[in-house]
Amino acid sequence: xxxxxxxxxxxxxxxxxxxxxxxxxxxxxxxxxxxxxxxxxxxxxxxxxxxxxxxxxxxxxxxxxxxxxxxxxxxxxxxxxxxxxxxxxxxxxxxxxxxxxxxxxxxxxxxxxxxxxxxxxxxxxxxxxxxxxxxxxxxxxxxxxxxxxxxxxxxxxxxxxxxxxxxxxxxxxxxxxxxxxxxxxxxxxxxxxxxxxxxxxxxxxxxxxxxxxxxxxxxxxxxxxxxxxxxxxxxxxxxxxxxxxxxxxxxxxxxxxxxxxxxxxxxxxxxxxxxxxxxxxxxxxxxxxxxxxxxxxxxxxxxxxxxxxxxxxxxxxxxxxxxxxxxxxxxxxxxxxxxxxxxxxxxxxxxxxxx
Numbered sequence: 294x295x296x297x298x299x300x301x302x303x304x305x306x307x308x309x310x311x312x313x314x315x316x317x318x319x320x321x322x323x324x325x326x327x328x329x330x331x332x333x334x335x336x337x338x339x340x341x342x343x344x345x346x347x348x349x350x351x352x353x354x355x356x357x358x359x360x361x362x363x364x365x366x367x368x369x370x371x372x373x374x375x376x377x378x379x380x381x382x383x384x385x386x387x388x389x390x391x392x393x394x395x396x397x398x399x400x401x402x403x404x405x406x407x408x409x410x411x412x413x414x415x416x417x418x419x420x421x422x423x424x425x426x427x428x429x430x431x432x433x434x435x436x437x438x439x440x441x442x443x444x445x446x447x448x449x450x451x452x453x454x455x456x457x458x459x460x461x462x463x464x465x466x467x468x469x470x471x472x473x474x475x476x477x478x479x480x481x482x483x484x485x486x487x488x489x490x491x492x493x494x495x496x497x498x499x500x501x502x503x504x505x506x507x508x509x510x511x512x513x514x515x516x517x518x519x520x521x522x523x524x525x526x527x528x529x530x531x532x533x534x535x536x537x538x539x540x541x542x543x544x545x546x547x548x549x550x551x552x553x554x555x556x557x558x559x560x561x562x563x564x565x566x567x568x569x570x571x572x573x574x575x576x577x578x579x580x581x582x583x584x585x586x587x588x589x590x591x592x593x594x595x596x597x598x599x600x601x602x603x604x605x606x607x608x609x610x611x612x613x614x615x616x617x618x619x620x621x622x623x624x625x626x627x628x629x630x631x632x633x634x635x636x637x638x639x640x641x642x643x644x645x646x647x648x
Contacts, residue, residue: 295389295548296333296428297326303386304355304370313345313360313368322425324350324357328372329386330424334453340378343371388428391489392547394419394540395463398495399436399513400506408497413445415497418537420454426544429455434495435463436514462514465490469518472539473507474529476520484521485547492516493536525557531569531602533560558602566604570612573599576640578618581629589618590635592626598644 304312312328318337320327331337345358345366358364360371370382396416404412416434423432434441437458469490470480478484492514496506511520523532523542533539538560545556561569577599578589591599591613600609613620629635637645 295426296329296386297323299386299388300325300329300332300384301353301355303384307370307382307384309369310354311345311356311358311366311369313343313358313364313371314349315372316359318372325352325355326425330428331372332384333386333388333428333455335375336453337372338375338378339382339384340371340373341380341382343368343373345371388430391431392427392543393431393433393490394423394543395433395435395490395492396495396536397435397463397492397510397514398438398441399462399510400494400496401436401438401441403506404497409440409444410448412495412497412536413441413448415536416445416495417449417452418535419540420456422537422541422544426548430457432540433457433459433463435459436461463492465492465516465518470521471507471511471516471518472523473511473520474522474532474534475505475508476522478519478521480521480523480553482546482551482553485543485553491540491543492518493539495536523553523557525554525569528569528572530572531561531565532557533562533565561602563608566602567608567612567615569602570600570604570609571616573640574612574616574618576638577644578616578638579626579629579635579641580638581635589616589638590621590626590629591618592623593620594623594646595644596620598646 314328318328318331332339344361344364345368346361346364347359348356349359350357358366358368360368396419401409401412419432420429423429434456437460442458467489468487469492470484470488471492472480473494494507494510496510498506508520522529523539525532533542542553542556542560545559546553550556574591575589577595578591581588581590596609604612626635
């Protein structure tokens with residue numbers, strides 16, 4: 294979105310208030326951002342004149358129309374393929390320099406073949422994630438091996454991009470953090486607004502755990518920046534670990550919600566939600582002593598309070614089944630508490646109604 298807003302400023306400076314775009318230019322996110330990305334990729338250029346039909350969008354003082362050869366409304370400018378433009382206009386956009394995301398690939402050779410493919414997929418998805426807010430140059434790949442470049446060329450043949458690719462180690466010019474689930478600091482909203490560069494390990498441990506991967510990478514790169522983890526209510530459980538999702542969590546928190554928690558919940562997969570709910574339910578459940586055994590129980594009224602990750606009913610049912618927790622009525626729990634047969638778990642107090 295930052296880049297899209299820069300496009301609006303640049304069009305305003307040129308006195309363009311009606312822009313016509315080809316009908317085949319499809320976009321599933323903020324339209325000015327999409328237009329700006331296509332211009333920077335060189336797929337289109339800005340041309341003088343043109344005619345339009347239906348109004349697609351109105352953003353501030355800009356009208357965006359569908360481009361028609363026999364349109365009824367004259368355009369101030371239109372988008373066209375470079376070969377189809379008779380009078381092009383110079384468009385000077387201020388490309389956002391921050392935030393900057395560095396994905397370092399020093400541990401590439403420690404991955405299995407399928408993990409390498411997964412890593413390439415995550416990098417390609419990260420480029421599309423970056424494009425929803427910024428421009429490709431806000432993403433930098435460092436310690437990039439030849440095999441990675443060969444594979445990505447096969448995966449995305451003919452794919453245009455402006456990502457910064459370096460064969461050597463990252464160069465940190467400004468304040469930065471390395472994102473590490475085992476880091477000794479917690480990434481906060483205040484920290485996100487102050488940090489310019491986020492270093493992420495190009496690590497995928499899909500088939501087996503790469504032992505101490507991020508900390509080893511930190512030492513290998515000779516970094517001296519803070520190592521920060523992304524937490525959700527005091528735990529990393531359920532926090533997405535895909536590179537593209539980590540990037541999107543930061544961008545959403547920084548540019549949309551102002552809240553890391555809201556950004557994480559928005560980006561959680563079914564697996565993430567189930568893992569986090571399993572953690573919460575097990576610790577919030579009451580321990581009910583029976584004859585020679587103890588079972589876990591949850592009062593029915595507590596379920597919605599525990600499900601703050603917005604899991605579906607089926608996901609909640611799955612968690613209850615996997616964790617062997619029984620749902621009982623509140624009156625039944627009260628009876629067990631009076632008899633001294635039930636005791637709370639370590640997180641029960643967080644979810645007991647204060648009413």
